[in-house]
Amino acid sequence: MELGRVGIWNRTVAMDEPRSREAAAELEELGYGAVWIGGSPPVSMAENVLAATERLVVATSILNIWQHEPADVAAQADAANAKFNDRFLLGLGVSHGPMVPNYAKPLATMREFLAGLDAAGHPKEKRLLAALGPKMLELSAREANGAVPYLVTPEHTVRARxxxxAGPLLVPELKVVLTNDPAKGREIARDHLQIYLRLPNYLNSLRTLGFDDTDFADGGSDKLVDGTVAVGDEDVVAEWLRRHLDAGADHVAIQVLNDPLPVAEWRSLSGLTQGRF
Structure with missing residues (x-):
C-alpha cells in the first residue's frame, strides 16, 4: 500500500453524492496518495471514496471506538479491502470526554477494542491510532501500524517519531488556509480552532508543545494560530510539509480550511505531490 508523501484530510469528499464522488476522482488524478476521512466516519463512508477511485488509499480519521463493536468493524474493514483492492486503512480513536457519554479510561478502552479486532482476525498492519500522548503512541507502535496525530506541530512529530x-507509520494532520491575506487567513483558522479549545485532550497536548492558557483565551492567540495552521500560499504550505517530513513523518494529511469541499485549493496545492519531498 503506497501512501505517497501528501494526502488530503476531509469529510465532505466522502459523502454519498455526485459532487463528492467527482472530487474524490479528481484528487486521484491530481496525484494525492490518500484521503483521510474526517470526523467520526463509519467504514461505509470510506467505501464511497473507494468506489469513486482506483488507486487512492482511503482511511477513517478517525472511527470512534465508543460507537462500534470491534467484530463488526473488523468484518467491515476486511470486506472493504477485499472489494477495493486492499486500499483501506482503519484509523481508530477514543474521541473526547465532552463528546462521549460515560467516557472513562480511554487507553484501557482502546486496548480492549484492539484485542477485539485481533480476536476477529483484523491485521495490525491495516490499522492506525489517533495518538497524541506517549502512552497512546506506544500502543500505536505495538498494537497497530502507527499513528495519525491531529492538531500537532512539527515538534510533536519529532517526539512521536x-x-x-523506525517502522510504524506516522501521519500528522496539517491544517491549511490557502490565502495571500494573512488577516483573513487567521480569521478562518481561528474560527476552525474554536471547537478544539473546548476539548481537554487537545489542550493538554498543546500545553506540552509550548502553548498555555493565555493562548487558548479570546478565540486563540496569534501564537497558537501561527503555530498550528499553515496560513499563506503554496510555498508556505510546502515549508510546513517539509518540516513535518524532516521531523519524521511518513506522510502528511492536509486539511484545507477554506471551504468544506475545497477543490480549487486542492488543485492549487497538487504540485506538492510531484516529487518535491
Missing part, C-alpha cells in the same frame, strides 16, 4: 521508532 522518537516514541514510535
Amino acid at each position: 522518537g516514541i514510535l521508532g
